[in-house]
Amino acid sequence: MASFFKTDDGKWRAQVSIGGRRKSKRGFATKREATAWAYELEREAKESLSSDIPDRPFRDALERYRDTVSIKKRGQKFEIRRIDRWLGNGQDSADPLCFIGLSDLQSKHFAEWRDRRLQEVAVGTVLREWTVLSSICNTCAKEWGWLKANPMTNVKRPKEPESRTRRLLPGEFEQLMVATQYDIDIPPESKSERIGAAIVFAIETAMRAGEICGITWEDVNLERRTVHLPKTKNGNPRTVPLSTTAVKVLQQLQTLEDCQRKAFNLKSDSLDVNFRKIRNKCLIDDLHFHDLRREALTRLAKKVDVLNLAKISGHTDLRILQKVYYAPDMGDIALMLD
Template sequence: MATFEKRSGAWRARVRKSGVDRTETFRTKAEAQAWATQLEAELASERRGEIPEHKTFGDLLERYAAEVAPNKRGGDKELLRIAATRQRDIAKVKLRDLDERHVSKWRDDRLKEVLSSSVLREWTTLSHVCTTAVRDWRWLKTNPFLVARRPAGQPARKRRPEGNELDRILHALGYSEESPPMTKTARVGAAALFAIETAMRESEIARLRWCDITGRVARVVQSKTDDEAHQGRDVPLSSEALRILSRLPRRDGDEAAACFDVPAKSIDALWRKGKAMALVDGLTFHDLRREATTRLAKKLDVLTLAKVTGHRDLRVLSRVYYAPDMGEVAERLD
């Protein structure tokens, strides 16, 4: 049932029905009544399993952006992808007409503009939007992204630091063994070396606090692959990792402070800047995770390695993050 209340010269409408509680403010009571009537009709259609007649894919994206994405870890990236998609032709398609042909057209257009890896990330977001529409809102009968052909993925990256690339980048960042890393850029250099020792992601390193470290173990409180059954992980620290931590500036008594005191976005931005100054092409901060995994694979069995890196799918671990030098492997055969 809709209720209306006048506040400070404006009309506030509230609809509470079928477990939904929404409010909006309008200039006139007539506008508030029209909104409430339309919303109640939509809710009634949802209960009957009818696809809203006038809703477009853009409307679906707008609802998902307002109700679902803000509550998800990584929702900020979803919001960016959704905002971009709402500017494209597929956003104008009525939900009653939406099918795999529109998805295929969107896919082919995007592949002309960006790499398939970017299209796949957008695909995952948009597919979840449609799944939500099917399961929770009844705005779609089926998910067209499950019918259309997914774009082929890019070959797994194999990039690792080569030659003196890492030393050049560390120099550009101002990191030196001669003095503690006091500046933010120097601490990014320390974070890079720590990543190679631990295989931790840049976001995990950025969130690491002094209170998360006990003895020779660092507790990753929140990981990219966490779900209800898997919350965080423990990462063993080598002697070199402990040495890197010991060189960081630290305020006495502030155990909740971040060890490296650099946000994840700044780590990525400063790494890119240092890489450009060092004239190194293509080596991302995330590539250091591959370097670390390859080094750790020489010391740990595969199940222990997966525990350290946080991989639950061993196929991803071997295909993407483990990049051994086959020349070295050949020598080990003799």
């Protein structure tokens, strides 16, 4: 039986009794982390002498993975949200996968899950969820001994959707600037103006929404015209060069009191939601904030070679850069041939 105590420094200590001996550990930032540690010790004690698949439902695998693996990931918020949805910790009921015993789990169950989800959400969403489920099954098989093998390896993965090619159409940038009331010569004090500044900055730098929102002044060097990104989507830090326009955006933000720590003082969720509202207000169809990254890279491709373009964007696979993000106008390419 495990016990948990909050220490004087605000952290948590866990204590668990195994085989008549007590084990204790302190310094956990949250009770969930302390619970996960105690749960792991108890599980190992119960199953260390057994090579058989435990008599547990798949729900237990989802919970254990969420509490011991997901919490260590940079994208933990989104992964935990997905797992909680499968567990029924929200408005939706638990997925049927939760109630299947680990010893009974077969490829057909994941094929049924795939077909179910394809009726409910887009293929891209199913593929992202597929990655999480497959990782859970791999961990069960390779590390925990809860499965003999990953049953998803025998299930046909949905076909990747066609890559987006959406770029700004003539007049759309001007519409967005009017809607946000952003003027690059004036400090953007309102949230709407701040969204406008982020739009311009994204087009000038090819940075993602989360990267833009995470910029701190410590990472900005206006003399060298660079911004350093210590944490990126693929885990590799990179330094992004800044155009004259991008520098001007930052210089205006630097004068604002509420932007003294984070340059834009925006959260990525808020940026995305407000961008969609502004887009809809302009009656612009099917434009995502992330499409501005494609717009930026296509423009930058006219100025730098492909290797420098990959350095700016952070792509390690040039095929993805070419297939997904670089969308040139063949009419423009034709003019370059003369």
